[in-house]
Amino acid sequence: MCWSLLFVLLASLLGDARLSSGAASVAAGNPRYVLCPHTRLPSVAVGAGQLRVFAASVFGNEGRARDRFGRSNSALALRAALLVDDAEAWKAELPTFGWHNPNAGHSGTVSYAKCMGSTLPEGTIVGCRVGGNGGIKRVPLERNESDWWQFGGGRIVSFKNTELQQDFAHCVLGSETVRWRRTGPPARLHVRLAFQFVEAEQLSVALPLELCRVDEPVRLASFCSQPLYGLARMQRELPWAVDDWLEYHLEYLGFELGEIYDIDGSLEKALGRPRLEKWVKSGRLVYRPHFAANLSGGFEAISKEHPYCAETWAYAHCLTTHRALSRFVMLLHAPDEYVVSQRRPEERGLLKVLLDYQRGMLPDEPVSLVRVSASSFARGGPGGVDDAHDLSARGGVVATSRLRGELRYLHTPVLDPTSCISAGPHTCYSEAESEFPGLVLEIEPEDLVVHHYVEMLARNVGRCKSQHKWCDTPDFTASHLVRWLRERGQPGV
Secondary structure (H helix, E strand, O other): OHHHHHHHHHHHHOOOOOOOHHHHHHHOOOOOEEEOOOOOOOEEEEOOEEEEEEEEEEEEEOOOOOOOEOOOOEEEEEEEEEEEEOOOOOEEEOOOEOOEOOOOOOOOOOOOOEEEOEOOOOOOEEEEEEOHHHHOOOOOHHHOHHHHHHOEEEEEEEEEOOOOEEEEEEEEOHHHHHHHHHHOOOOEEEEEEEEEOOOOOOOEEEEEEEEEEOOOOOEEEEEEOOOEOOHHHHHHHOOOHHHHHHHHHHHHHOOOEEEEEEOOOHHHHHHOHHHHHHHHHOOOEEEEOOHHHHHOHHHHHHHOOOOOOOHHHHHHHHHHHHOOOEEEEEEOOOOOEEEEOOOOOOOOHHHHHHHHHHHOOOEOOOEEEEEEEEEEEEOEOOOOOOHHHHHOOOOHHHHOEOEEOOOOEEEEEEEOOOOOOEEOOOOEEOOOOOOOOOEEEEOOOOOOEEEEOOOOOHHHOOHHHHHHOOOOEEOOOOHHHHHHHHHHOOOOO
């Protein structure tokens, strides 16, 4: 007892972020699973389209050592993100929110329209069945349609608004997993999802899922990007923009994992294959190239004109997957955003801030969304040097923009992927019917703030002033970031 207590105290003093609440739940016997990598997305024909599972995870938060602060008790359950891929139904729509200008603050050269399509028919029923021997064996296909009663009941969670239309399946895994107490959870878990369409000609369909156990500790903080594009072109204008963004957030600030989505394979072109492979092999970066095309041919076609068409679908994929991987997930949209902590400017300061806020959360009250404010930055400012020189050097994006708008606006969400199921770029949509819809916290700007370099690209010079009228407040709070990047020199392979 004494040695265990001493270890915990020392780890806390040393700021070991691995001792997050998620690690405790693993020790308490709450196994975690995600869709096995490099497997084809499960799909089945439904009507004129395909019903596809594009992300899935298994997670539970129960037992004496469960995570209590900012989370509620939850049984071991499967969540699957669903896509009804009907080529005739896809369209791009610009989200609207009452009187708010849908393009307010956006770059004038880019479409921010989102992909909308078909959803599951009203009254769809879902069930799930774990394979034999506690999930080790596959469920025989021929037994599905006639043995509906053998599938445990689940529910469809739907979200429909002007920003997204998405469906998810949720199933508690039930008694088949009880044997794990004796044998341990399998390395690969086989589950079959079945759907009944009450008013459709097709009575039922089933989808086989193969999930792989996650054995690594739960990460305290990860980030996911929006679907990016044109990164190679950006890197030609700003030679270190992508490298600086990744290195600062993953190696200095403290994010333990970053997931980069793109629609054109341009991350590899920007970094080069050797540097990209080094990042991926380090276990700090997951790269999901051609995300729209891998999800749907309809997405791929629309994304050519509307590059952020698949944005909310990337976030659904991120949150469903990180439900089994991370305690907090930030939607760090693109390389023009840098997270800065004035109170914790030291390395891994982000983790210390998040741990402080987590300790202050109420027991058994789920916090779905933690909001981080942002400030828009304009090029120029006192102490700057020649733009052409600074832009070609490491830290150039930050060094050349030292003037900000006075207004700080709520911009960047930090999400709990266990209670936040579906998200837009700036907010979380928790399940409306949930008994615990989730609390919202706001982080003080001194603790965390996003520097939004809205004039990073030459074509956007003047954007800050168009947003806020005045962008003339000098701000040097990211100077340490520039020094750190320049001391590192050119990234090696």
